[in-house]
Amino acid sequence: MTLPFSAISHSTGYSVKTNSPIHHFYPVIAIPARNEEQRLPLLLSALGSQTWLRATARPIVVKIVINNSTDKSLEMARLALDNQPGLSAEIAVVNFPPDLAHVGSARKLAMDLASSACPAEGGVILTTDADAIPEANWIEANLAAISSGADLVGGCLNGNRKEEAQLGPGFAARARAVMQYSRLCDRLASLIDPLEHDPWPRHSDNTGGSLAIKAQLYQSLGGLPAIPLREDLALVSMARSAGGKLVHPLNVRVEVSARLAGRAQGGMADCLKNWIRAEAEGAPILVEDPERVLARLARRRAIRESADSSCALVELLAPDEPDAPATVKVAEATQLICRIISEVEGTTDAA
Numbered sequence: 001m002t003l004p005f006s007a008i009s010h011s012t013g014y015s016v017k018t019n020s021p022i023h024h025f026y027p028v029i030a031i032p033a034r035n036e037e038q039r040l041p042l043l044l045s046a047l048g049s050q051t052w053l054r055a056t057a058r059p060i061v062v063k064i065v066i067n068n069s070t071d072k073s074l075e076m077a078r079l080a081l082d083n084q085p086g087l088s089a090e091i092a093v094v095n096f097p098p099d100l101a102h103v104g105s106a107r108k109l110a111m112d113l114a115s116s117a118c119p120a121e122g123g124v125i126l127t128t129d130a131d132a133i134p135e136a137n138w139i140e141a142n143l144a145a146i147s148s149g150a151d152l153v154g155g156c157l158n159g160n161r162k163e164e165a166q167l168g169p170g171f172a173a174r175a176r177a178v179m180q181y182s183r184l185c186d187r188l189a190s191l192i193d194p195l196e197h198d199p200w201p202r203h204s205d206n207t208g209g210s211l212a213i214k215a216q217l218y219q220s221l222g223g224l225p226a227i228p229l230r231e232d233l234a235l236v237s238m239a240r241s242a243g244g245k246l247v248h249p250l251n252v253r254v255e256v257s258a259r260l261a262g263r264a265q266g267g268m269a270d271c272l273k274n275w276i277r278a279e280a281e282g283a284p285i286l287v288e289d290p291e292r293v294l295a296r297l298a299r300r301r302a303i304r305e306s307a308d309s310s311c312a313l314v315e316l317l318a319p320d321e322p323d324a325p326a327t328v329k330v331a332e333a334t335q336l337i338c339r340i341i342s343e344v345e346g347t348t349d350a351a
Contacts (some may be wrong), residue, residue, distance in 0.1 A: 017206045022055065022143045025122050026044040028114040028215075029062045029139075032106030032208075033130035037071040039257065040064075040130045041080035049086030052139040060139065062089040063113040067096055067106040074287045106232035107208055110225045115215050115223065123215030127232075128155075131257040132209050141252045142212040149197060151217050151244035152236060155210020155252040156203040163258035167272065170279040181287050188290075191344045192297035193304070202248040208232035217244055230322065237319060241312040286326035290337040296321070 029047060033040050047060055066073045074093055081089050092113065094104050107127060114125045124146055128134060135141075138155070145153045164172065182204060190200035211232055217239055218224075224235045240246055258272060277286075300318040303309055328336075 022052075022140065022147060023058075025124050025143045026119050027052070027059060027124045027126055027139050027143060027212075028062065028117045030107065030110035030114040030125055030127040031062065031064045031130055032103055032110050032127075033064060033066045033069070033073055033077075034103075034106065035069050035071045035073060036066075036130040037073045037076045040073055041076050041271060043128070043130055043132060043134075044077065044080040044084055044087065044089075046133045046136075046138075048086050049136055050086075050134075051137050052143075053086040055140060059086055059088040061117055062087050063110050063115075064089060064091045065094060065106045065110040065113070066091060066312065067094045067109075068101045095155060100226070102228040103208070104227045104229070105128050106224065107231055108226040111218065111224050113118075115218055117331065118215035121152045124212055125215055125218055126210075126212045127208055127216060128211075128254060129256065133160075134210065135253045135254040137257075138210070138252065138254065141249065145247050145249050145252065146212065146214065148247075149245060150247040151214050152206070152239050152246040153201070153210075153212040153238075153252055154206025154248045155212075155254050156244060156248070157205045157207065157209045157254055157256045159258040160255055166278075167258065167276060169215075171272075171276055174275050174279055174285055177285055177334070178287065181330055181334050181337070184334065184341065185288075185293050188293065188337060188341055188344070189297050191341065192294065193301040197245045201250060203250060203315045206233070206236050206249060209256050211236070212252075212254060213239065213244075217242070229283065233320070233322065237315050241315040243311045285330040287327045287328060287333045288321070288324040288326055288331050290333050292324065293337070294340060 031040075031043065044062075046064060047336060050060060052060060066077070074091065077089075077091055081087055090113065092109065094106070094109065096102075097231060111125055111127055114127075115123070117123075118125065124143060126139065126142055134155075142153045142155070154320075159175075161290060164175070186202070186204040187200065189204075190202070194200075208231070213235070218235075221235070221238050224231055225238075236246060296318050300314050301324060303314050
């Protein structure tokens with residue numbers, strides 16, 4: 001369905017340095033935004049301070065989709081762009097019908113616009129959220145990973161410390177416990193189902209808060225699916241099914257908001273509110289059973305090592321499970337997974 005939108009362009013005339021080691025890539029940034037009058041300018045300021053600008057003297061092309069907004073996101077974005085000569089931006093203002101008024105539709109349009117702006121060779125689409133703050137080397141670090149052979153790059157997401165502190169010590173303890181367990185699960189994955197292109201140490205984030213993908217791969221997949229929830233993870237799964245190499249370098253980092261008034265139903269804000277509610281009720285912290293994690297990883301490895309192995313089969317038969325049942329207390333699960341990791345490491349060392 002084609003929707004009418006108004007577009008406002010801000011462009012600059014930068015010359016191109018051809019001696020940069022990453023000059024042959026053409027990054028285009030895709031940003032969905034809804035009622036982000038306060039945070040969108042901060043993101044644009046962070047993009048305008050990217051080391052990529054100094055390395056290449058080439059403007060950063062940005063595609064912003066402001067959708068179904070009732071605040072001054074457009075006006076504030078315009079003002080912010082006036083102070084960012086290094087950004088060549090186009091703003092699309094869209095009002096999706098109610099059944100399409102979600103982040104999947106907005107991100108798809110932003111990434112499709114970014115894809116259209118990419119050249120036939122060397123185009124890379126980077127997407128982030130309107131409330132995110134990428135580190136100064138974000139673009140260069142993503143492109144360095146692409147240059148090293150990656151097709152997709154997931155960036156490490158860290159919550160805003162001031163906002164997280166306001167959520168209280170109980171929330172902080174819960175968050176630390178869950179994140180520690182998540183990291184241990186990924187460590188186990190690196191041992192049971194090792195991927196040469198994505199070695200340990202690494203992180204495990206690959207969401208819309210920081211995701212880069214080769215434009216040619218994005219186009220070959222037909223673009224991002226316009227679904228209401230986890231459109232980013234769906235794209236990652238599609239890309240991996242097609243043989244795309246996903247990496248998680250530790251130097252690709254983005255700060256994300258820890259606000260409780262989110263824009264996406266079922267998104268980060270809802271997760272934070274659930275944690276706060278659980279803490280107030282004294283509910284135990286539950287995570288996926290380590291034995292279940294181990295079984296999934298073993299299944300993945302068996303599929304990869306089989307004669308009929310394919311990336312698509314791995315995604316079909318042993319996919320990531322962001323909604324896996326949480327049935328084991330985190331302290332117990334952490335103790336058990338540490339024991340499993342020690343046993344696997346011992347076996348690996350002995351071999």
